[in-house]
Amino acid sequence: MSDYALRTATAEDVDAFSRVIRDAFAMPGAPDPTDSIRTVIELPRYLVIEHSGQVVASAGAFTRDLAVPGGVLPAAHVTAVSVAATHTRKGLLRRMMTHQLGDVPEAIAVLWASEGRIYQRFGYGLAAQSVAYHADRREVSLRVPAAAGTLRAASPADVVEELAEVYDRVLPGRPGWSSRNAAWWAHLTRDPEQHRDGYTAKRAVLFEHPSGTVDGYARYKVRSKWNDNGPEHEINVLEVVAATPAAYAELWRFLLRIDLSRTVVLGLGSVEEPLFHMVDEPRHLGGKVGDGLWLRIVDLPRALTSRKYAAPVDVVLEVTDALLPQNAGVWRLRVGAGGALVHCTRADDAAPDVTLDVADLGAAYLGGTRLGTLALNGRVTEHRPGAVAAVSTAFGWSVAPVSIEIF
Template sequence: MSDYVLRTATEQDRDGLVRVRREAFGITGSPNPDDTVRTVLEPPRNHLVEHDGEVVGVVGAFTRDMAVPGAVIPVAHVTGVVVSPVHTRKGLLRRMITQQLHDSPEAVAALWASEGRIYQRFGYGLAAQNMTIRADRRDLSVRMPPAPGRLRSAVPSDVIKELSEVYSRVLPTRPGWSSRSDTWWRHLTSDPEHRREGGTAARAVLFENPEGVVEGYARFRIKPGWDDNGPKQEVNVIEVAATTTAAYAELYRFLLRIDLARTMVQGCSSVDEPLFHMVDEPRQLGGKVGDGLWVRIIDLPRALTARKYAAPVDVVLEVTDALLEANAGRWRLRVGAGGALVTCTPADGEADLTLDIADLAAAYLGGTRLGALHLAGRIKEHRPSAVAATSTAFGWPVTPNSIEIF
């Protein structure tokens, strides 16, 4: 392995990072120098492997915050994990991920997995599932009565201020949502034609209450289509964010009533999406569940004390971690009444539960129940009711999800 050099990327590697990602994910055509993905890349947060002077592997991250139960904390947004096909099966990925974890200043990392089996080897747990909606909008309507206010159409890049204000108010209440700087907003609302996949330019619709305050927005595009029976356009929903139930309902009422459309598709919805409880025929939403965020705990005591808990608990966890030895061992997690006085300290006493760091990570956002992991044989219970009490504490009223793939 001496001919493979592991190092941290620099600004001079920016073009190489773009090239390797494009090759690995099958992106055709020449790179667009104006593509805003270049503006959010952070070369110093990329670990790469060189062979004969050529970049053959990359593991990157974005510096962003993420909402977790009861808090918004720094989370390493791992991205662009690539090993050139002719250099696989040489341990390069393990070297890069291990180095990334050791160098990361955050206590928690998260990613979207192209293949879940890859990241489970490195201590990642499935922490949030996502729902894909493919609704027959002709057979659906929102049951709530119309709310006072109005809808306003806009170009997303022209109303970043309004979008970001709504999003920032919603973010702390939605575990799994990621913070967005001005640079990220400009990137996410950039709309070059090569990203449209046959759809129209992206559009935005804003809901304003009677006082003129924007309470929610939807970003979407239309994919044209016709058959022998007439129009069959598809409404592709990019995201919906709303600070009130009324705004949420009015935005979906609009999306489900767009003329000439037969289908509404939304790829990043929650498995507990309120829309399922608002429409008259939820079966027609055509929900399909898939994996969403995978989480890795990097600094166990710092991660466990950063979030809030749904119930008091006093439990000793015996944790295994094959990559980060500092996480391994016995830890006493104590949460007081009302979620106050959260402490996590090394413990000498008998363990109540034995689990791997990946299982703890899966439960971290409050979406995967420790009780379910216990039934799956992944957690050992040494004290009666320890699983029930700990699973309840780790739960959260809002099911986590991510509304963007990073």
């Protein structure tokens, strides 16, 4: 493999690795130098592999925070992992992923997987599922009474500061959500016409409490459709962010009542989306569950002591990690009253209560995958009766994790 050189990307590589990414994901057209994704690319965190003077593979990461149970934690947001079709099956992806994991300064890394089988090989666990809702809005109505407040329509780019204020207020309580700085907001609200794919421009609606405080917003777009019997427009909901139940309900009431529409789609919903419990016919929300955010623990003691827990626990974990040997071994996790005062220390002379792989810890980290469930399929082994139930309860959380943005 000496003719394949792994190195950090430079500004001169952007078009080249963009072309590799577009080809790998079958994206039409050539790299666009005006694409706003370029404004958030961090070249020092991008790897490329060069062969005969050509970039043939890439892997990158964004520096962002991630909401975890009880707080917000820096997390490497892995992205743009691609290998040119003419250079696959040569170990290039493994080389990049292994190098990247060894170089990540954060305690955890997260990604969206094109195929889950790829990243489980590198210790990533399925930490949050995602539900695509495809609602027949004529069959669905809210059961909750209308709340006092006002709805205000706007172009998202014109109200970024208000959107960001609401988002930042809600973020700490929503495991799986990622932080957004000004550059990310500019990228997410940019809306060139050539990228609309038959939809209208992106729209926003804000919910204002009678006090004047903006307590929530929805970003959405509309696709016009007609048949022989009349209109059947589709409302594509990009996200609903609400600081109060009233704001959440009124935003959904609005989205489900837009004239001429027949279908309301939310592509990145939670497995416990509150809407499911607010409508009269939840079956007609048409939810389809899939995988969402995958998480990799990079620094085990730092990761486990950086979140809160749902219950006290004192457990000895035997952890395997084929790629990062510093995580492997026996660890004692002690969590005090209130789920805080967390200690995680090596305990190599102690008998383990539970044996599991680092990917299983990653799956449980956001509180969305129960270790008890993983024990049912043999991925987690219990040595002390009751240990799995205790640690599974401790790792749980009151809100199901979800990622509402593919990066």
